[in-house]
Amino acid sequence: MAANDEPAVRTRELRVERGGNLVLPRLDLEIPRGGVTGLLGPSGCGKSTLMRAIVGVQRLAGGEVEVLGLPAGSPALRSRVGYVTQAPSVYGDLSVRENLAFFGRVLGAGPGAVDEAMAAVSLEAYADRRAMQLSGGQFARVSLAVALLNEPELLVLDEPTVGLDPVLRGELWDMFHRLGAAGTTLLVSSHVMDEAMRCDELLLMREGRVIAQEPPGALLERTGAKDVEGAFMALVEEPSEVA
Amino acid sequence: MHVSLTMATAVRVFHQLRRDPRTVGLLVLVPAVLMVLLRWVFEGRQEVFQQVGVPLLGIFPLVSMFLVTSITMLRERTTGTLERLMTMPIGRGDLLAGYALAFAAVAAVQVVFVAAIAFWLLGLEAEGPAWGIVALATLNAVLGMALGLFVSAFARTEFQAVQFMPGFIIPQLLLCGLLAPRESMATVLEWFAVLLPMTYAYDALVEVAAGSGASFELVRDTGLVLAFTVVALAAGAATLPRRTA
Numbered sequence: 306m307a308a309n310d311e312p313a314v315r316t317r318e319l320r321v322e323r324g325g326n327l328v329l330p331r332l333d334l335e336i337p338r339g340g341v342t343g344l345l346g347p348s349g350c351g352k353s354t355l356m357r358a359i360v361g362v363q364r365l366a367g368g369e370v371e372v373l374g375l376p377a378g379s380p381a382l383r384s385r386v387g388y389v390t391q392a393p394s395v396y397g398d399l400s401v402r403e404n405l406a407f408f409g410r411v412l413g414a415g416p417g418a419v420d421e422a423m424a425a426v427s428l429e430a431y432a433d434r435r436a437m438q439l440s441g442g443q444f445a446r447v448s449l450a451v452a453l454l455n456e457p458e459l460l461v462l463d464e465p466t467v468g469l470d471p472v473l474r475g476e477l478w479d480m481f482h483r484l485g486a487a488g489t490t491l492l493v494s495s496h497v498m499d500e501a502m503r504c505d506e507l508l509l510m511r512e513g514r515v516i517a518q519e520p521p522g523a524l525l526e527r528t529g530a531k532d533v534e535g536a537f538m539a540l541v542e543e544p545s546e547v548a
Numbered sequence: 549m550h551v552s553l554t555m556a557t558a559v560r561v562f563h564q565l566r567r568d569p570r571t572v573g574l575l576v577l578v579p580a581v582l583m584v585l586l587r588w589v590f591e592g593r594q595e596v597f598q599q600v601g602v603p604l605l606g607i608f609p610l611v612s613m614f615l616v617t618s619i620t621m622l623r624e625r626t627t628g629t630l631e632r633l634m635t636m637p638i639g640r641g642d643l644l645a646g647y648a649l650a651f652a653a654v655a656a657v658q659v660v661f662v663a664a665i666a667f668w669l670l671g672l673e674a675e676g677p678a679w680g681i682v683a684l685a686t687l688n689a690v691l692g693m694a695l696g697l698f699v700s701a702f703a704r705t706e707f708q709a710v711q712f713m714p715g716f717i718i719p720q721l722l723l724c725g726l727l728a729p730r731e732s733m734a735t736v737l738e739w740f741a742v743l744l745p746m747t748y749a750y751d752a753l754v755e756v757a758a759g760s761g762a763s764f765e766l767v768r769d770t771g772l773v774l775a776f777t778v779v780a781l782a783a784g785a786a787t788l789p790r791r792t793a
Binding site: 322323324360361362363364365378380383384386388390392393394395396397398399403407408410411412413435451 | 552553556557559560563564567568627628629631632633634635636637638790791792793
C-alpha cells in the first residue's frame, strides 16, 4: 500500500503544553502511509492536540513532528495535508459553493474540484444555501468537503462524523476507505467505537499517551475483548494488575 | 505575495458583504446622515461646518473600516477559518492585501457618496480638488483597516473589540486637531498627538482642502499616513501566527 518507505507521520519525544497543562508529555509514534488510522480515546486525552501538531498549527514545547518526510508545518506541506477541525471552519455567511470556490482557489484545486467535493459529501442539493442555514451535520460536511478539494496525501480529520445520521456516516466511511485504498493516508479521530472497527489501524490514546497501536482485529484478539471499548478498558486496567 | 490569492480573498470578502446588504447600507448611509446632521447642528455657524466638513469626510471611513475590520478579523480567528487558512498555501500578506483591497473599494463607495452629499447638497466647499479628498479618505480607510486588524489581536470577544472604538479611536479624534487646534492643547497632549496616526490623516485632509497643490506638508503627511498603514499592517500580520498555543 505504501508508495514510500517514509511513514506519513513520525513524532519524536513530542511534548505539548496548553494553558499550563501538559497535554502530550512525550509522544513517539509513527503512522504508515496509506489507509485509515483511527485515533480513539476519551475527550481531553490529547487527540485534537496531536492533530494540531501534525498539521503544524500547534506550538510545541519540545520534540519534533515529521510529516511526509518534512517538518510539520513546512510551507511545502500546505497543499499536501488536509485538515478538518472538530468545529466546522468555513464561512457561515457564504454559500456552500462560495466557500468551496474560495478555498479551492487558495489550494490551487483544478476546475471541477468544487462539484466533486460537494458530491463526495452529498451536498449538491444545497450548493447555493448559506452554510449557516444548514443543519449541524451539513455544516460539518461543508468543512469536510474543503479538505477534499485538492486530494491531499494526508487527511487529518477531527471527529468528522459527529452528529451525522448512520447512513451518511456509513457513506463517509466508505469514501475514507476508497481514498485510503488509493494511497491517501487518513488520520480520523472518533469516539464512536463501532467506527473503530472500520479502521485499518487503531491508535488508542489516554492522558496524552498512546496505549495501543494495531489493527482492530489484532487488538481484540490480544485483549480478549469483544469490542474496542472492552479492549480499551482491558488496557487501562493492565498496569494495576501488574502492580 | 500572490496576486491570485489576494484576489481570491478580495472576492470572498465581497461575497460576504453582498450577503450582508444591511451592513453595506449602514456603511454607506451612516456617514452621509451624520454629515447632514452636522450641517444643521452648525446652522448658525456655517464657518465651523466648512472647517470640519472635509476632515470629517476623511475620518468617517477610517472609523468605520476600523470597526468592520476588527470584528471581521476577530470572527475569522474565533470561527477557526483563520487557523484553517494558516494550514493552506496562502500567505498572511495575501490575506491582508485581499482584505485591504475589498475594504478600500467599499470605502471608496462610502466616501464618494458622502462627498457627493456634502459638496452638492450641503454646500460644503473646498479649494482643493474633490478627487484628492476622496483619494485621501480612501487611504484613511485602509489605515483604519490596518489599525482594526492590529487591535483585533488584543480582543477575545466582540464586546472587547468594540471597546477599542472609544478606547483607541476617540482619543485620536480628540487629539488630532479637529475639535481644537493642537497648539492650544496642554503641551503634553500636543506632544502625544504627534505619535498618533489620525493626526497626520487630519493634517493631510486640511492641507488638501486648502488647495495649495502638492505642498511639502501635504506630501509629508500623506507619506506618514501611508507609513502608519504599512507599520500597522506589518504589526497586524505579526499577530497572525501560524502556530498558536
